[in-house]
Amino acid sequence: MVALLLLLAAALLAAPGASARPQAAAPVPPATLTEVTGFGANPSNLQMYVYAPATVTAHPPVLVAVHWCGGSGPAMYSGTEYAQLADRYGFVVVYPSVTRSSRCFDVSSPQALRRGGGSDPVGVKSMIDWVTAAYAADTGRVFATGISSGAMMTNVLLGDYPDVFAAGSAFSGVPFGCFATTDGSEWNSACSGGTVIHTAREWGDLVRAAYPGYTGPRPRMQLWHGTEDDVLRYPNFGEEIKQWTDVRGVGQTPATTDTPASGWTRTRYGGTGDQAPVEAVSLQGVGHNLYAWGMAARVITFFGLDTSGPVPQPEPGGCRVSATTNAWNTGLTGSITLTNTGTTTVDGWRLAFALPSGQTITNGWGATYAPSAGAVTATNASYNGSLAPGASVTIGYQATHTGNSAAPGAFTLNGATCGTG
Known part of the structure; x- marks a missing residue:
């Protein structure tokens, strides 16, 4: 018995410590677009794709990149440079993907326009929760950006989940609630035609009604629109500005106006820096398909993802x-x-x-x-x-x-x- 105990003790002393054990595998293969299934509540059967760079920062930020009508998560991955920027800055990118026949996100149903309503936003929120748990992500640095239908969904996500998103960037979109329908249709011709006009307060109230009783901080918003957009007409750009300046509680008179590129007019509201509460970029003579390579870098700057620190939060003093x-x-x-x-x-x-x-x-x-x-x-x-x-x-x-x-x-x-x- 003594000899047996001595042998067991020797075996324990010879066993490797915890630090010598192989590390657990990454949640998804690094630097590879990967589909994730079983990620949580997903009432509208969205697909989830994740891109995590080879070197993910500790407690990384999360960027949700939302595709256009007829697109997909993989198309958004290959058609934008967010993955390359993630390689540079260490954040994780989520690419939601619609499976319904239209390949358009639900931005019109009553379910989509309220927190926890049981449509696409619920599935996207589940994707964020999955990434947060898998990578110990920074819940204070979650962002959304999208193009066309994805831009409209960006507006919806920020309205439904103001406590989840720090900021959003919408390319060729419409205000939250503008596309609302009650007949099951995914399309609202009055909104797409730019004829749905409200006061800033009325637009803001639509956002606030998505999460009644919420009094916490609201996300910042960056808006992009072409003056010749023939799909989601240009007046929607002004209505989005009215909505998000009201939501953020800042005036509709720009704090600064400049021209960062030829044909561009950029206005900032409530602040003058790269992370103003609301930033709007108008592209003269440009149509609906305005997104171009290089714009994502400006999105990343607005989000603060090209710096090592967190996005500045409102400080007492306003x-x-x-x-x-x-x-x-x-x-x-x-x-x-x-x-x-x-x-x-x-x-x-x-x-x-x-x-x-x-x-x-x-x-x-x-x-x-x-x-x-x-x-x-x-x-x-x-x-x-x-x-x-x-x-x-x-x-x-x-x-x-x-x-x-x-x-x-x-x-x-x-x-x-x-x-x-």
Whole structure:
């Protein structure tokens, strides 16, 4: 028995440690476009293709590249340079692929236009979840880009899942909700013809309705469109700008305008740098098939994927809030002053804040409040929705409390964090 124990001990000492064991195989073969099956909920039977470079960065970003009508994931892979850029910068690319006969993404059904609705966006979200788990991906650096039908899907993905995507880039698309139909048709002639026109607030409300109650940060958006687009007419470009400037809470007057290439007009809203909240590029005399080699590099710059650090997030300073309360027994009144400390006018505001536990708003003035407790959003009244740089607005409410009469906190203006004091 002693001899046997000695032999076992010697065998254990001779066995290799954990560091000497072969490493687990990569989730997909490196530098090879690979189809992944069984990736999760997939109600519309999409196919999933993944490209992971030979050297994937630690906690890599994820880029979803969405094909055009009649295209496929492999066609998007071969027809764009995102895989080559992934080789350079170490991010992972997901290429969703439609299997329905039209080879167009569903951007029109009621199911597609709401979070978790049971159509293509659900399958794409499952693909992201699979990559996140397989590569320990950075959930704060997930992006989407697409061409034509894929551009429309990019708008839809950012509307349905604002908590998933940091930014998007849409080539020849239409606003979220523009293609909506209720008769099962995949095509909306009024939208494609550029005759669906809304106010910025109305467009923004369509996005916000996809995920009711969400008050967190909203994705940045880059838009591309040719002035001679005869498939998705050029007015859609202006409507997209209206929508995403409203969603981001920035003015519709460009912060900067330039010409990065001949025939191009680039406008940036809410900021002047490469990662402005909204960037729009108009191509004079160009038709629907505007995507060209080299444009992907500009997409990558907008996303911040050509740097080692994360995409800049909104910093306190674009808005400032001061809040006070005056309490008695089981009631109180609250006063909130919101100041626009940015450089552009805010056309329409939603001020989200955390109401202290035990407080319930019973009525208010200067804004509408919903819900009445917890994470509350105050939406401007018809007469005070425009805030010029440096301007302030004061709103108020009456509430009951159960002992905690403190002022609210954690303020965000249209998704951007506000300073306090």
